[in-house]
Amino acid sequence: MKQEFLLGNGAIALGLLEAGCQIMTSYPGTPSSEILPEVVRFSKAANLNTSIEWSINEKVAFDNAFAAAISGKRAACCMKMVGLNVAADSFMSAAYIGNIGGLVIISCDDPGPHSSQTEQDSRLMARIGKVPVLDPSSPEEAREMIKFAFDLSEEFQVPVMVRPAIRICHARQNIEYDVLENNLTKADFKREPTRWASTPKFRFLQHKALNEKHVKISEKFNTLTPFNMHNLEKKKSYPFGVVTGGVPSSVIQDMFEEYGRKDIPVLKLGAPYPFPEKLSSEFMDACDKVLVIEETDTLIEYLLRDKHKTLGRLSGHVPMEGELVPEKIEGIMNKALLDCGLPALSDFDCGLEAFNLVGGLELPIRKPTLCSGCPHRASFYSIRKALPKAIFPSDIGCYTLGSNLGVVDTVLDMGAGITMASGFWNAYIQDGVKKPIVATMGDSTFFHSGTTGLINAVYNNSRFILVILDNHITAMTGMQPAITQGDRVDGSKGNAIALETIVKGCGVNYIKVLDPFDTKNMIQTVKDAAQYVNDPDGGIAVIISRHPCVIGFKDEAIPEKIKVTITDKCDECGFCHTRFECPAMYQDKENQKTEINKVLCAECGVCLQICPRDAIERV
Amino acid sequence: MKTINYVLTGLGGQGILFMTKVLATTALNKGYNILGAETHGMAQRGGSVVSHLRIGDARSSLIRAGAADFLLSMDESEAYRYLPYLKKGGKLFANASSQTFPDERIALYLKKNEIESRAMEAAKKAMELGSPRSTNLAMVAFYAAFGYGPLTADDLRATVDDMSPGPFKEKNLRIFDVCYETGRQMV
Ligand code: SF4
Ligand code: SF4
Numbered sequence: 001m002k003q004e005f006l007l008g009n010g011a012i013a014l015g016l017l018e019a020g021c022q023i024m025t026s027y028p029g030t031p032s033s034e035i036l037p038e039v040v041r042f043s044k045a046a047n048l049n050t051s052i053e054w055s056i057n058e059k060v061a062f063d064n065a066f067a068a069a070i071s072g073k074r075a076a077c078c079m080k081m082v083g084l085n086v087a088a089d090s091f092m093s094a095a096y097i098g099n100i101g102g103l104v105i106i107s108c109d110d111p112g113p114h115s116s117q118t119e120q121d122s123r124l125m126a127r128i129g130k131v132p133v134l135d136p137s138s139p140e141e142a143r144e145m146i147k148f149a150f151d152l153s154e155e156f157q158v159p160v161m162v163r164p165a166i167r168i169c170h171a172r173q174n175i176e177y178d179v180l181e182n183n184l185t186k187a188d189f190k191r192e193p194t195r196w197a198s199t200p201k202f203r204f205l206q207h208k209a210l211n212e213k214h215v216k217i218s219e220k221f222n223t224l225t226p227f228n229m230h231n232l233e234k235k236k237s238y239p240f241g242v243v244t245g246g247v248p249s250s251v252i253q254d255m256f257e258e259y260g261r262k263d264i265p266v267l268k269l270g271a272p273y274p275f276p277e278k279l280s281s282e283f284m285d286a287c288d289k290v291l292v293i294e295e296t297d298t299l300i301e302y303l304l305r306d307k308h309k310t311l312g313r314l315s316g317h318v319p320m321e322g323e324l325v326p327e328k329i330e331g332i333m334n335k336a337l338l339d340c341g342l343p344a345l346s347d348f349d350c351g352l353e354a355f356n357l358v359g360g361l362e363l364p365i366r367k368p369t370l371c372s373g374c375p376h377r378a379s380f381y382s383i384r385k386a387l388p389k390a391i392f393p394s395d396i397g398c399y400t401l402g403s404n405l406g407v408v409d410t411v412l413d414m415g416a417g418i419t420m421a422s423g424f425w426n427a428y429i430q431d432g433v434k435k436p437i438v439a440t441m442g443d444s445t446f447f448h449s450g451t452t453g454l455i456n457a458v459y460n461n462s463r464f465i466l467v468i469l470d471n472h473i474t475a476m477t478g479m480q481p482a483i484t485q486g487d488r489v490d491g492s493k494g495n496a497i498a499l500e501t502i503v504k505g506c507g508v509n510y511i512k513v514l515d516p517f518d519t520k521n522m523i524q525t526v527k528d529a530a531q532y533v534n535d536p537d538g539g540i541a542v543i544i545s546r547h548p549c550v551i552g553f554k555d556e557a558i559p560e561k562i563k564v565t566i567t568d569k570c571d572e573c574g575f576c577h578t579r580f581e582c583p584a585m586y587q588d589k590e591n592q593k594t595e596i597n598k599v600l601c602a603e604c605g606v607c608l609q610i611c612p613r614d615a616i617e618r619v
Numbered sequence: 620m621k622t623i624n625y626v627l628t629g630l631g632g633q634g635i636l637f638m639t640k641v642l643a644t645t646a647l648n649k650g651y652n653i654l655g656a657e658t659h660g661m662a663q664r665g666g667s668v669v670s671h672l673r674i675g676d677a678r679s680s681l682i683r684a685g686a687a688d689f690l691l692s693m694d695e696s697e698a699y700r701y702l703p704y705l706k707k708g709g710k711l712f713a714n715a716s717s718q719t720f721p722d723e724r725i726a727l728y729l730k731k732n733e734i735e736s737r738a739m740e741a742a743k744k745a746m747e748l749g750s751p752r753s754t755n756l757a758m759v760a761f762y763a764a765f766g767y768g769p770l771t772a773d774d775l776r777a778t779v780d781d782m783s784p785g786p787f788k789e790k791n792l793r794i795f796d797v798c799y800e801t802g803r804q805m806v
Pocket of ligand 1: 566569570571572573574575576577594610611612613614615616
């Protein structure tokens, strides 16, 4: 037995390998990103031959896992919840077609949101795709649920989703584990076109069969202790009960224990869909009122039939948006109890007094910023300098933080930097206006979803500049290797793919590669590109701004350390710390002078090129 | 055992995760169950970072506002920001000057809620000792000096000893010892 203080994503990885998962695919995205590297770590330590890959995007990850599962192997793919949107096309068909070997989809939710563009609830996606879903309440339970998910998936030949929320993924827990073993199942795909390549007529039959499976699974979920259970006493009725699942269910259990509230029964639904009708009816029948506390949306609340009895989001007791943090849950619980004429848990003000007091202190707003020495900062500076009046569609990654530098106007989804650039062009050119547009996109995002949009834009004759910010890594989600480098998740070598080749292959004839640390050159290049875009014989211009990430590649990123200082030419215009926004630069509160924080300074020397007064000098 | 709750805060890049690991490993070595909640992703880029650590048998990883026994902050503003998490009678340790900390508007609240607050310029100390990135260890040692909670200074020091890779061991232990002494003098 070994014991570790494991990240929830580590517990998930452990569960996958304990279940004998043979094929693992993923695209990184907070809060799911650490699952795959943890699978690699455990797999290597136990000498397993698990096949593990970072796929180019979530749909590709899904399809890869699906093929393995219909070949009889146990396969899983994991992603963040918005990644599931990318895989949705395959996901929606998968349950109809079904699988042979277990297929588990791990879709990690981000209520808050902390690091995402929406707060969507993957359980609702499961509902649309008719995929059974499990909602863990702790890292340990996530691990157990994954093993169960594989068994269920094989028993009923349907894919199963496990939906850990961010507080599972990024929780840590001490977890014990034993020796891991290889699953030796061999691939054995049996041709059956009516199933694997079925036409609409057969899809109808598959849908019918799926619905029959759901009835049976729902039945199973009625008695699925400890994932689904209540603590009603026989023949007793209650004025008030709580229905919950996932992360809030642990909070509520802790809370009731702390306040010694044995009088409130709880129905925990860790396996909420297909809905365990019988179990929940038992609970509803025994209670006069029930409060539904679930994250992030209203799955259980909609599926519970008796709306007269339920309190929750629909009754205004639970907020429609935001994470249900413990103090919020306590406040909700107190109000619901009082509304039902019962004593509250506490007279706790949810920290209101303290939060108000702290709010009045005007603490510095700590918006995230690009790291000191980040090559994106240099790129954004030059783009803005060259074309200050352009529209700047951008995309998802560290470089979204370019909004602080005024060079990110829009962020919609992965790939929209390019597709919205062509959209803006079309909208303006219709009025005869040649609007300057500079789109930015990271190298990983470009591979994930950029090429289709670029081909479309070339084909339809749109005009804009695309700057691909190539830093050799997927930085924001925790430094996953990039396709341009050809490194794979387990450290082995795949085949590197050059951005230039792909861009050329998309039909772009104007491609410039540069190092953004030379801002003068980059400013000129962006200006030249703008001319090409405007030229009747021109087209889309692509600039590949190439410089390794300072965090991922410390030595390569800053080959020559440049120490800088601020001279007395500085007139405190504030450009370097407020506009250029290097976190190493600040204005000292006491002496009102701009200074450099030596701990934070990456010694990149880029600021030497940007000070309007030439007040920054090399030492 | 009653669950003991730690809220650890600071800015992205200050090494909160390592600080959490030192406390957690120490607790684990003593045979306690532990649960934690961390910040990853976007917020790590220079934003305000918080880590929750619960020693005992809790089920949920987040600490409720008003329920933390200890708040250790590597930044003065962040110490204020997370103050609502401290319970009545909780203890606050901040990387700040003991001359100016806490802000007078806060002092009243602390008094009313019987919160003991202690400050040491941990970043400055770490810098003087030649390891500006070890503010996190300086804070752990400073906290340890007061002898509160289930983890003793010896336990924590042993963990630092264990976890520090060869070339950093001596420096880290020196920072620990110096900051521990600074704390002892305030007891
Ligand atoms: S940009 Fe130059 S002049 Fe302006 S505050 Fe910074 S150092 Fe001073
Ligand atoms: S050299 Fe200048 S731009 Fe680079 S990190 Fe240091 S202060 Fe920031």
